[in-house]
Structures are given as C-alpha cells and as structure tokens.
Amino acid sequence: MIDLTVSFNHIKLKNPIILASGVWDLPYTEIVDFNKLGGVVYKGISLKPREGNPTPRITETPCGVINSIGLANKGVENFNKEVLPLLKKFDTAIFVNIFGESIEDFSRISEKISDVSGIEVNISCPNVKKGGVSFGRDPKTAYAITKAVCKNTSLPVIVKLTPAASNIVEIAQACLDGGASAVTACNTYQGLVIDIESKKPLFDKVVGGVSGPAIKPQALYKVYQISEGVEIPVIGSGGITNYKDVLEYLIAGAKSIQLGSVIFNNPLAPMEIIDNIIKYMNEKGYRNLKDIRECIDE
Amino acid sequence: MIDLTVSFNHIKLKNPIILASGVWDLPYTEIVDFNKLGGVVYKGISLKPREGNPTPRITETPCGVINSIGLANKGVENFNKEVLPLLKKFDTAIFVNIFGESIEDFSRISEKISDVSGIEVNISCPNVKKGGVSFGRDPKTAYAITKAVCKNTSLPVIVKLTPAASNIVEIAQACLDGGASAVTACNTYQGLVIDIESKKPLFDKVVGGVSGPAIKPQALYKVYQISEGVEIPVIGSGGITNYKDVLEYLIAGAKSIQLGSVIFNNPLAPMEIIDNIIKYMNEKGYRNLKDIRECIDE
C-alpha cells in the first residue's frame, strides 16, 4: 500500500496536495471531492469585510495569470458562521489564510479562529496598500507578526512568504524564531500589465500578482533555498500544474505543496495530480513520500 | 516620415530595438541585417577568457528559457582584435557588456574598451560564484562599480540591473549617482530546474537565469518602478517577443528595449518587430516614439 501521508510540527495531512488560498470557495466543492485532498487553505480573511480593488482584477500573462483582487472577503465572523461549518463536513485539513494591516489586526483575528488545522498568515499579498508585501519583506516585521499570532493561538501557524523579500531565507528564519510551524513559499510575484489601447496599467492599483507556470522555476528555487538554509518545513506554492511539478517541489525540499491558479485552467487538476502521483509511485515501487525525495542511486 | 530615433545621455539609436547581450555572436549577422538594428550589446566579456559552467547550460521552462552559461567568453583582448573590427562594419550602435569579479576587474576592463557606443556593466549575472547578482543587490557596490567604470572611460556607461535586488529603484539611483548614463532592467531571474530522473538540480551550479515571456510582467514592473522613481533613462529587457510587448515597455517608461531569448525561437524577430512598429505607427498616424508613449485621449 502506498502511504501519501505527511506530518510536520502538528500538521498532519493525508496527502501533500493542498488547495491554495484565494482561488476557490464553497461552490468548488461541487467539482472536486474535498475528502480526497490533503488540505485546503481558505481565502485570505480580515477582521472586517473588505471590498477589494476595482475591476478588472484578473488577466493572463504568458504561461500565467495576474491578479489584483485586493483581498476581497467577508471577514472573519462570516467565515466562522457561514463557511467553516460547511467545510468541517469534509475529511480534510482546513487552514485559514489571514490578513491584517497591522500587527494588532493579526493578533485580533487569530484569536477569533479555532477548530481548524492551522492558520496561514499572509504577509505577502502584492495587491494591497497597507500590509502585504511590505510586511513580508522585513525580517523584523515578519518575526513580530508571527510571534503575535502564535501568542494568540494554540493552532499551528504557517507563514506565507513573499518572493519580493531580498533574502527569503532570512525571513523564513525570522518566522521560525517567531514560532511558526511552517512557511509557504511563495505568494505571487509582482508584475505589471499595460493596456496598449488605453496606454495605462490595466489594474487600478498598477501592480498585480503573477501566478501560474511562469513563476515555477523561481518559486521552486525559493523553496530550495529555504529548505537548505532553515530548519523549518516548507510548503511549496507556485506554478504547479502536474505531478511532475509536484515531484520537483518535493525533491527541492517541500514537505507538501499548494495548487493555485491551475484549477482555473483545469478544475480537476488536484484529483488528476493525486492519481498520477500514486501511479508514478506504483511504477517506481515507492512506498511513501520519502522514497520520492531520496535518490536511490546514491 | 516616421522617426524611430531615440537619444539619451549621449546614446543615439536609429531605433529603440537593441540586441541583448549573451544571445548572439558574429554568425548571427548572416541571419539579420545589423544595419537595421538600433544597437547591439556584445556578450559579457571579462579581462581573461572564462570557460563557463559544465553542460547542460540551457533548457526550457514554461514560456521561458533558463540558462547557466557562467559567462563563457574569450576575454577583452579577443573582443578588440577578433570581434570589434567585424562589428564596426555595420551601421549600428555597438555596446559591450562587461563582467568582473571585483571592482578592480571592472576598472581594468573598462580602460581597454574604446571605439564603441557605450559599455554595459553587468552586475546581475545569476550564474557565477563571484560578482554577478551579489554586486547588483547592494546599492553601495553598485555605486562603487559604476563610479570606477565611469572614471576609466569617457564612453556612456549603462548598468545592467538584477531583479534580485530587494529595491531596484535604490540600485538605479546608486548607478545614477555613480555616473551611469542609463540602466538596463533587467537581467534574468533566478530559477531552479530539478531533473526528476536523477533527482538533482539540472544545472551544476543549481541556480539558473530565467528569461523569455515568463518574466515579462515582472521585468515590465521593474522598468515602471525605476522610470517613476529615478531620473535615469531605462532600457527595458525581459520577455519581449513582439511589437506589442515593445509598446508596453515604452509606455511603462523605457527609452529603448533589448531583445534576448526571442531570437532563439524566431531569429527574425528583431526585423519583424521593427516592421510591425512602423506599421502600427502608420495606422495610428504617429510620427515618433513620443506619440506612442503619450496618451492622446488625455
């Protein structure tokens, strides 16, 4: 029997495939059987509801997607009342991605979250004025936010990093020092699209966040760097579209991975990827994820 | 008549299309008429010849290319004797991309270069142990190298920046302060490819430099940021494959642009792009590059 389970720092997953934050909501449970997923991260929520940015909020770039959603969400109360009870029906690890404009915000919101498998702290959103990437770039702020969240919750805390940090290894170390159980590497990459008709940036906030295959080699390198440099479990995120990408991430050091934009292109991708990993392991005679990582020839 | 000329800080180009460093050498003059190009940047050269990295040195990534050449080149003497005389036959602006492992290296090499339209200083190569990206990340080093080069040459000095800098605007400012006539933004993005068969990084040096369409939105944003933040002409580089991409860069603030990897996919791209820009300007009734940049509706 093939064993796909993975566990690290009080996080236990039935397989390493997690749905990333911000690309799905409850209706997606009609398409994909959440009982089969290793875990799901719910869309970034804040203390109070947020409207988000003006439209357009999304478009394509070569082999990728760029978004400027601006963390539109209905707030933590709504999550607890309307969303969590429905998610709890599924046998999968539930994480909540949280966002704040100040350390204070992060503390207060984490107090209000319970009965999930962990909190993913978003210090990496490129599409907001306050907080976001600017928090995720500074090791001191990353440390302070992680610590504040950890103080207010007994849940495992995952910090989602931004690739815009000049030294992501240093930030991961700061998160570890602050008490994080894991880091997610990474959120989207800052990018710009110009509308050549209007001769203006397409997005109202100018910058957008690039995701999808285009960023894969870059995000993979970040995962590798953190895995080599810091004793913290890394959850890989960025451009994964098939099981081979998952293998690359696992070999580079990721403990598990997240699927984001790919579900826009192929909503069934999570199921197909899990099936293909099992098929691959069967072919190779691998029993568990360790076998994938370790090079047999060595 | 359409006027495609562009000039800034003693750099004069007959059109804004420049061939980027590292993707072409003399045989390419058989394919493309260099007399039609705005300019060409010769491959990064160093004081002494360099062998470069073990192979493989190149592969593909989604909508992109990743390389780990390691600045293989025959040195500045060879350039002056074997290459420059042949390039001088063409009526185009010739730039030389130079690379050093120390500030001293950069000074000495720039002394040896003359009779070209400018020097492009490479402080951004991701594929070398010493120098490269590490120089391009630190504003002080960027300043010091720019100053050292400017002291030793009367030619216009362009500094080629790395996107790995945490604040590229600050680096561009340092180059301006050091005496640079322009900056090129940017060089390749650091990325990783894992060979899932061998379970090892494909490249001997692990990291590679990602170029091609995949990086376009990111590089475009850097150009925009520098153009907004620093009074220095910016030469755009990153993922340009057609005339629409060129328009995006010009609107984002670039004075001219460089074509790199695209010539691997379509060696005639530079000619096609120039033709299409002229066609576009004719259709719109534009006379010169300023018309492209400025929004007529405003």
Add this chain to the structure above:
Amino acid sequence: MASFQILPVIENRVVGPYTLLRVEDKKMHSIAKCGHFVMVGLPDSMDPFLLRPISFLSVDEKSFTILIKVKGKGTEKLSKVKEGESLKILGPLGKALEPPENGILIAGGIGIAPLYYQSEWMKSGVLFYGAKREKDLVFKEEIKDRGFIVNTISEEKRGTVVDLISENLNFLKGKKTFVCGPESMIKELKGIIGDYAKDTFVYIERRMGCGLGGCKSCAVKVYFEYKLVCQDGPIFPLHEVKFD
C-alpha cells in the same frame, strides 16, 4: 450542480459574424436554467490559461449550443475548434433567473446569445435588437417564431439600439426588461430609460478566473456592495449596478 467535463463538438457553423458551436451533452438539459452560462476552454492547452465565460444559446436533450464572437486570442481559438474535437466545459454557472412569461429584451451585438436563450423560457414579448450591420442581426426570425415582436436597427442604416429604445420608451412601461450588450451601450441606456430602470435587468460581463465564486475577480458593485457576476449574476437589476 455544476460539473467539469471534456465534451465533443459536433457542429461548428458560421452564423452572421459569429461562430456557433454545438456541444454534445445529455446532462446539461436537466440542469441548465435561464441565466446560466459555462466556462469554456481547450483541452490540453494552457494558452489561453483561463477558461472563457460564454452564455448558452440553446440547450436540448442531446446537446447545447454557444455563439462566439471573436474578440481576442481566447475566442479566436474557440471559434476554430472543429467538429470531432473537444472542449473543456465547466457549468452550468451563475444564478438562475425566473423569467417572466412576457417581457422586453434589448440586445446589442453578441448580446443576442443569452437573450435568445432567455426567449426560449418566455411565452411572448418584444425584442429590440441592434448591430453594426444589417446582416449581423442573427436569429431574429427564430425569435419572431417564438411569439416575439422584433424591432431591429443597424448602425449602417439608422443607428444604435439606444436610438431604437428612445423612440419606443413607452413600450417598457409595466414590463420586465432584460438587456445584454456592450457596457457602453448599457450605460447609455441607463441614462435614457429613467424610472423604467427599476424593472430592468442587465447581463453584466467581467473578466473571470474561476467561474465558481472562488477568485473574486468578477466583482461588480451592486447597491453599495460588491457582488460576483459568476455567482450572484450575471443578471442584476440595472438601477442597482454601479458602473466604474
């Protein structure tokens, strides 16, 4: 209950300036409702990366049809899918509309597609329909046959559908009206119909990521609150929609 499937195209036919694709699917008939749409893409392709939202034109027991106007790369590639090839289909999506038995439809250009579908769910009414050229006015005979009075206008001859409405404003009185067309047309229309806006509903278009309420990219401001076109729409009360 939406699903995601790879389905075969069994007909590709030019209709005026558009392309009609017929997709084989026996299940859609029992679940698709008036107002619904699908997200459509090419199998085994990531270029374009995103699926495209397209309305139903018709749905029967064995198949459904969509009508495509080529705008950019995505619709261009979709319009070229040959018979025997397949499409990715995610749907049905959106909020079902309870159509009135009788009402007014106002279509501009490709806006005819969802309104043609809506007319199937109605008994009678009036269609005001404008396009660039006379020959772009597709399906008007078919809608007539469904018991509608059809008024058309073309820019090459007389003007836009907005002109047509301003000449016939009184028609809207006491009727539920449904509008689909380019946003510029909808804004103009809103300007001239005044009070009638209260009984007017509009099909809103937004760039979409997921079609499933997940990515929040298809937001539209409706009565001081952001709603999602893919989940709460695409049909909204005209007087409540705040255009940017």
Add this chain to the structure above:
Amino acid sequence: MASFQILPVIENRVVGPYTLLRVEDKKMHSIAKCGHFVMVGLPDSMDPFLLRPISFLSVDEKSFTILIKVKGKGTEKLSKVKEGESLKILGPLGKALEPPENGILIAGGIGIAPLYYQSEWMKSGVLFYGAKREKDLVFKEEIKDRGFIVNTISEEKRGTVVDLISENLNFLKGKKTFVCGPESMIKELKGIIGDYAKDTFVYIERRMGCGLGGCKSCAVKVYFEYKLVCQDGPIFPLHEVKFD
C-alpha cells in the same frame, strides 16, 4: 551561409521507430555540406520555445529530409507535423566535414541519420550499426547500395554496437572512423578502441539555444578547451573530447 526560413513539409512517413520529414527547399542543396545540421521548430509556436537541432538525412535539389526520434515534447510535436504544414528551419549549421572517400561508420540508434547523410558523401566503407530491436535497423539496405559493407547487431538478438566493434576492432586500423550514437555508447566505445581513437571522429550532442555560436550553451570540452558543438562541431576527434 545559414538562413532562417519557414518551409513546407511535403512528406511525413514512418520509418522503423522514427519519423521521416521531407521539407521543400531548393536552396539547401547548394549549401548543405557533410556534417551540417539544422535547427527546427514549429511556426507561430513558443511551446517549445527553443528550436531543436536535427541532422540532415538527405538533401536533394528540391528538398531535404530529416529523421526524428521522439524523445520529449519537442521531437514529439515535430514528428506530428503533417504534409502541407510548415517548419521553421535555421541552417545549415555546424562545421562542414571533409569526408574521406572510404572509412568506417559506427551508428547507434538514431545516430544513423547523420551517418546515412555522410555515407552519401563517401564512396565506400564499412558500417557497424546497432539498435534495440532488429526492425529498428533502418536504411541498412540503402547504405549497402552505396557500396558499404553493413554489419548490424540488435540488443534483442545479440548485443550492442560496442560488442560488435570489440569483435571487429581490426577493421578500424588505418581508417578514418565516424561515430554517432548516445553518449553512453560513445564513452564505452572510447574505452575499448584505444589507439584507434586518434583516427576516430564523433558526432557530439548538446542542448542548444541558438545554433549560431551566440549563447555558448552547447559547450564541449575538447583538448582542454571549451568548443561549441553548433559552431566548431558537431564532429570532433574522439580522443580529444573530454566527457563530463
């Protein structure tokens, strides 16, 4: 003088485990030389982004042919190009070889392609040729007809071309020998042929970016110096090549 062109494919035919493509081109005949290759890609496609280096199989006044073994995505897509469709062709590339009138050719698998082309430039010689299965041994009759003695071996029956050579080492004496095959085979061969390596030349393969000496990605260490396969090769003296 290399050029870049979009050229029509006029034949796509299966040959053993390979695909033969015939490309219409009247100019290649006068410029292609023994040892040359082309970079090949799909028009209007950036996936794959890089063109693929492929040897000539034959060149005549009206066309040239290439033989493709499917390895990954690039060769898979190339092998599916239909008659009437086109290819991007950059070439001829590489350094022309002055072929001897008479010599030895050693081919492993798809390595037969450039050696078949080379045999056209020679008068006679001996071909040692190995493949996985007996039926993969393509073009052996044609090469016989060109005046060559042909010795084949297949793994399913007897062993590899390296086994064949070790049984026939004395054949190499005093002859110029040319080898093309997988790098593992070449290394093994180098191990057993000893002194003969001095008169042995090998077709080297490297991943390529530009094919025009520009990107320096196709480096191979030859006698303590890096050379470029696309410009200085693909043929190098076997005893001088340093394998990684």
